Amino acid sequence: MDSFKKMQYYAKRGGIGNALAVTLKKAGLLSNENYRALKCSKKFERYFQQLKPERYLEELKEQIFLFVENGREYNIEQPRTFNEKIQWLKIYDNLPIKAELSDKYAVRKWIKEKIGEQYLVPLVGGPWEKGEEIDFDLLPERFVLKANHGSGMNVIVKDKRKLDIPKTVKTVNGWMDTLFGWNGMETQYFTIPRRIIAEEYIEQSDGNLLDYKIYCHNGKPLYFQMIGNRDFETHSGRLAFFDLDWNLQDFNTGDYPDYEYLLDKPENLRELIQIAEVLAEGFKFVRVDLYEINGEVKFGEMTFTPGNGFLPWKPKEANERMGNLLDI
Numbered sequence: 001m002d003s004f005k006k007m008q009y010y011a012k013r014g015g016i017g018n019a020l021a022v023t024l025k026k027a028g029l030l031s032n033e034n035y036r037a038l039k040c041s042k043k044f045e046r047y048f049q050q051l052k053p054e055r056y057l058e059e060l061k062e063q064i065f066l067f068v069e070n071g072r073e074y075n076i077e078q079p080r081t082f083n084e085k086i087q088w089l090k091i092y093d094n095l096p097i098k099a100e101l102s103d104k105y106a107v108r109k110w111i112k113e114k115i116g117e118q119y120l121v122p123l124v125g126g127p128w129e130k131g132e133e134i135d136f137d138l139l140p141e142r143f144v145l146k147a148n149h150g151s152g153m154n155v156i157v158k159d160k161r162k163l164d165i166p167k168t169v170k171t172v173n174g175w176m177d178t179l180f181g182w183n184g185m186e187t188q189y190f191t192i193p194r195r196i197i198a199e200e201y202i203e204q205s206d207g208n209l210l211d212y213k214i215y216c217h218n219g220k221p222l223y224f225q226m227i228g229n230r231d232f233e234t235h236s237g238r239l240a241f242f243d244l245d246w247n248l249q250d251f252n253t254g255d256y257p258d259y260e261y262l263l264d265k266p267e268n269l270r271e272l273i274q275i276a277e278v279l280a281e282g283f284k285f286v287r288v289d290l291y292e293i294n295g296e297v298k299f300g301e302m303t304f305t306p307g308n309g310f311l312p313w314k315p316k317e318a319n320e321r322m323g324n325l326l327d328i
Contacts, residue, residue, distance in 0.1 A: 212292065
């Protein structure tokens with residue numbers, strides 16, 4: 001019955017092609033690339049682009065009931081847990097500025113004005129609207145291609161001579177055809193003009209670069225989420241949470257296994273905290289993502305809906321504990 005309801009959900013929004021894509025993917029008969037192309041048809045995209053804000057809650061509830069484990073337990077109107085409060089913020093705190101700051105290209109102007117251009121990873125190319133516009137001859141030997149309107153859309157180039165350019169063009173064009181955020185109603189991504197940018201390659205950006213993800217509740221930094229030892233192909237990594245005095249915590253978001261050793265305190269701990277507080281000002285919740293590279297702090301991104309608000313907290317009680325610290 002649940003499978004039939006899911007098929008109905010896709011068919012209603014995108015037609016039979018979307019429902020067929022889901023069926024074929026489950027049967028192992030469709031590649032990820034072709035699945036994305038079929039499922040995210042123009043009709044499917046138009047449905048979400050034209051959806052009225054007063055229907056966001058209804059749409060979000062239907063998605064949670066159908067696709068989220070124990071989804072019927074979510075209480076969006078009277079939220080208690082962190083995950084529930086992120087769902088509430090999606091609907092009732094959908095500020096226009098969140099779209100600007102979720103745009104990996106547009107946010108650069110805001111960062112320059114708030115804390116200074118020195119905190120930005122330099123651009124080496126773009127923005128472009130399609131892969132055919134990229135002149136790869138003008139790019140350095142090492143760089144990172146990114147889509148500006150979501151996450152997980154990156155090509156890390158460590159040696160341009162080995163780059164399959166036709167395949168890369170096809171990949172980035174696929175990004176431009178992707179409506180990011182529809183699943184879970186992360187509507188801050190819906191209105192971002194889609195662009196491709198090229199950033200300077202950062203040593204260890206292939207996964208060994210430490211991410212300082214700072215959870216900021218009601219404008220105040222509370223915890224560091226540390227992610228490192230990443231392998232983007234196998235989607236593996238290590239994870240730990242620290243307080244602002246760099247004490248290891250007994251909980252985390254459960255995305256990856258715990259670190260097997262204690263991470264060293266960053267050289268610029270106080271600067272990281274100060275920057276996060278400046279950038280988080282005025283927001284009920286935001287996760288400010290920063291890096292420390294050769295002793296210098298660099299901006300990563302502003303994340304308003306981490307894990308789409310479906311984080312598998314470990315232990316489960318941490319979900320309510322973090323929710324208690326967030327006043328909405």
